Amino acid sequence: MPEPRAAAIREAIDVTLMVNGAEHALSFDPRTTLLDALRDRLHLTGTKKGCSLGQCGACTVLVDGERIVSCLTLAVMQDGREITTIEGLAPEGELHPVQEAFVAHDGFQCGYCTPGQIMSAVALIEEGHAGSDAEIREWMSGNLCRCGAYTNIVDAVRAAAAKSGAAAGGRS
Amino acid sequence: MTPFAYAPVRDVNAALAQAGQAANGAFIAGGTDLIQLMQERVAEPDTLLFIGNLPLRRIAADHEGLHIGALARLADVADDALVREEAPLVVQALLETASPQVRRMATIGGNLLQRTRCLYFRDATTPCNKRQPGSGCAALGGQNRLNAVLGGSDHCIAAHPSDLATALTALDASVVLEGAGGDRSVPIADFYRLPGDRPDRETVLKPGELITEVKIPTAPAGRRSCFLKVRDRASFEWALASCAVALDLEDGVVAGARVVAGGVATVPWRLEQVERVIVGRAPDRAAAEAAGALAAEGAVGHGHDDFKIPLIRNTVTRALLQVGGVA
Numbered sequence: 414m415p416e417p418r419a420a421a422i423r424e425a426i427d428v429t430l431m432v433n434g435a436e437h438a439l440s441f442d443p444r445t446t447l448l449d450a451l452r453d454r455l456h457l458t459g460t461k462k463g464c465s466l467g468q469c470g471a472c473t474v475l476v477d478g479e480r481i482v483s484c485l486t487l488a489v490m491q492d493g494r495e496i497t498t499i500e501g502l503a504p505e506g507e508l509h510p511v512q513e514a515f516v517a518h519d520g521f522q523c524g525y526c527t528p529g530q531i532m533s534a535v536a537l538i539e540e541g542h543a544g545s546d547a548e549i550r551e552w553m554s555g556n557l558c559r560c561g562a563y564t565n566i567v568d569a570v571r572a573a574a575a576k577s578g579a580a581a582g583g584r585s
Numbered sequence: 586m587t588p589f590a591y592a593p594v595r596d597v598n599a600a601l602a603q604a605g606q607a608a609n610g611a612f613i614a615g616g617t618d619l620i621q622l623m624q625e626r627v628a629e630p631d632t633l634l635f636i637g638n639l640p641l642r643r644i645a646a647d648h649e650g651l652h653i654g655a656l657a658r659l660a661d662v663a664d665d666a667l668v669r670e671e672a673p674l675v676v677q678a679l680l681e682t683a684s685p686q687v688r689r690m691a692t693i694g695g696n697l698l699q700r701t702r703c704l705y706f707r708d709a710t711t712p713c714n715k716r717q718p719g720s721g722c723a724a725l726g727g728q729n730r731l732n733a734v735l736g737g738s739d740h741c742i743a744a745h746p747s748d749l750a751t752a753l754t755a756l757d758a759s760v761v762l763e764g765a766g767g768d769r770s771v772p773i774a775d776f777y778r779l780p781g782d783r784p785d786r787e788t789v790l791k792p793g794e795l796i797t798e799v800k801i802p803t804a805p806a807g808r809r810s811c812f813l814k815v816r817d818r819a820s821f822e823w824a825l826a827s828c829a830v831a832l833d834l835e836d837g838v839v840a841g842a843r844v845v846a847g848g849v850a851t852v853p854w855r856l857e858q859v860e861r862v863i864v865g866r867a868p869d870r871a872a873a874e875a876a877g878a879l880a881a882e883g884a885v886g887h888g889h890d891d892f893k894i895p896l897i898r899n900t901v902t903r904a905l906l907q908v909g910g911v912a
Contacts, residue, residue: 426591443591443633446620466621473686479660482686485617489591490635533686540685554820555684 428492432457433501441488448472450488451498459499459528463557470556473529473536474498480536482555499528502535511535511573520569522560530556534570543574587629594634597641597797601765604793607632612795614656615691617683618699626709627700627716641694641797646671651801655694655760659683659749662693672801674810674829678752681814684821694796697750697760697776698788701743702823704728714740715784730889731825734881734897736851741784742887744848745777746823751847752812754855755829758801764794777852784851805841807834809868811908814848815900824848826896828880828904832868839863839872844901846880849893858882859901868909877902 425440432455439454448465451457451474460483463471467485474483475497502509511534514520521527533556537543542552549570550563558566594600604610611630613619614637622628641656644665651671653662662668663679683691705711705723712721724732724742733744753773761770776788790796810831816822827847833840842860845853862876880901884894 424590443589444586444623465624467617467684467687470684470686479689480686481690482617482684485615485620485687485690487591487613487616487620487633489593490613490616490637492593537685542685551820552685555686 426489428489430488430491431493431495433496433498439488443487443489445488446484447474447486447488447491447496448483451483451496457498457500461525461528463526463529468557469526469529470533471526471529473532473556475532475536478536478539480533497532499532502531509535510576511538511569514569514573514576515566518565518569518572520562520566521558522562526556526558526560530558530566534566534573537570538574538577543570546571549574586623587626589623589630590632592632592634593638594636597639597763597795600634600636600639600795601763601793603632603634604795605765607634610634612636615658615695617687617691618695622700622707625707627707636795637692644668648803649800650803653693653799653801655796655798656692659688659691659693659696660685663688671804672756674752674756674812674831675749675801677810677812678748678814678827678829681812681820682748693749693799694760696747697753697773697796697799698790699747700787702746703732703743706743715743715780715787718783718785725887728889729887730892731823732887732890733851734849734884734886734890734893735846735854736779737885737887738780738782738784738851740782741780741851742890743780743784743851745850745852746848747853748812748814748824748827748847750777751824751827751845751853752829753799753801754853755810755831755843755845756801756804757843758799760796761798761800762790762794763797764791768797770800773853774855780851804831805833807840808832809834809908811904813900813904813907815896826893826900828897828901830901830904830908832863832908834868837867839866839868844876844880844905846897846901849884849897856880856882856901859905863905868905868911870906870909870911873902873905873909873911877905 461471463469465484472483610632641654643654705713711723732742759770814827829845831843844856844859858879859876866872881894881897
């Protein structure tokens with residue numbers, strides 16, 4: 414197998430992450446995914462770890478306002494970026510309109526995929542992809558719900574989008 | 586993941602210089618494929634050079650056609666007004682690729698270099714000639730429903746997964762490669778290698794070379810195109826079979842044709858025998874059916890993937906019907 418890896422490999426890397434409006438200067442083993450950084454270092458456990466392979470969407474967060482899966486990027490690759498997690502959507506003690514809609518429409522059962530669903534839905538509405546139920550389903554396809562709450566999730570997204578006055582035909 | 590050194594690079598020259606120094610280095614941009622492979626210890630680079638911030642995201646058009654920077658993300662390209670106008674086939678393929686989240690991470694260059702979804706390639710506990718040359722192919726006698734029925738060898742039947750590469754092949758696109766010795770342009774049709782007895786070598790990219798741009802030549806005025814993808818679920822899934830068609834019509838007759846199959850072959854698979862039947866005719870139902878019937882020429886099934894042989898014919902026929910406006 415490979416020769417011993419150089420000592421440089423074990424070097425921690427300094428990065429600055431802006432998370433939910435707060436600046437964090439942190440040092441990471443480069444193997445740390447953004448997901449693990451959020452959960453284990455910043456103790457923001459609202460972002461969930463599902464498959465770790467980009468397939469389930471439970472770890473969806475916003476980076477510079479756009480949705481990504483935090484399991485498929487390294488924390489060191491996000492140096493200087495602005496990250497929003499489910500904890501940062503609304504001020505303490507309040508709910509974001511999409512969170513309210515998920516409660517009103519019972520858009521979950523066990524709740525594990527819900528933070529990812531909500532982060533994805535917030536982005537989807539911003540992108541302008543809530544024009545029809547079919548469009549919502551297509552643009553929520555990166556978020557799986559093993560309880561099968563999809564019908565109510567679509568209801569919640571549609572209702573939240575209507576409230577925000579978002580129209581169809583936005584960016585992809 | 587196996588430990589590695591990490592270095593962000595500032596410009597293309599620095600990337601090429603640093604790549605020359607790393608024995609087993611890898612470039613990383615979006616990371617959506619490489620990180621999965623590293624999580625599974627299928628890829629174990631000793632150095633990761635982060636190129637995600639290099640200024641290679643520009644999308645522009647000139648007299649030659651479209652130029653898409655290799656670091657433009659799939660979502661950026663699918664949203665771009667120039668690409669929508671000049672290469673709607675690419676937009677169609679991209680919007681059927683991955684998920685909305687992954688499309689905001691993955692880059693055009695990275696998509697073209699993604700590794701196969703063959704179950705055995707991604708399972709480090711099984712033999713795989715692509716992952717570990719000489720270890721054997723577990724797919725040949727194993728679970729091969731997702732494998733390739735065209736372009737395989739006794740060493741590998743892994744299907745090429747990229748929808749984008751399939752579309753770009755139908756558009757005669759090229760990739761610009763930069764290396765320590767300068768840059769070169771390679772037609773996408775010559776970029777991928779058949780597996781033969783070296784399935785670990787997937788492209789003609791040399792060690793340390795970087796894809797910096799994708800070029801798509803300007804289409805003739807009468808261009809009609811269509812990308813059709815057949816998969817196990819309606820969204821966020823790889824192709825069981827796909828077909829990219831670009832027909833150039835003159836006075837209602839097909840003057841030029843590119844028909845390319847994806848998801849069924851070890852590389853994007855151009856179907857020249859299909860093109861020959863459709864050229865010189867109106868793209869009507871009879872022409873589509875006659876041409877599509879030839880789409881599986883040379884295909885070899887391995888058991889679970891036998892269904893792909895009729896599936897290719899049907900997918901190509903349906904794509905031709907769609908582009909001809911008769912379905």
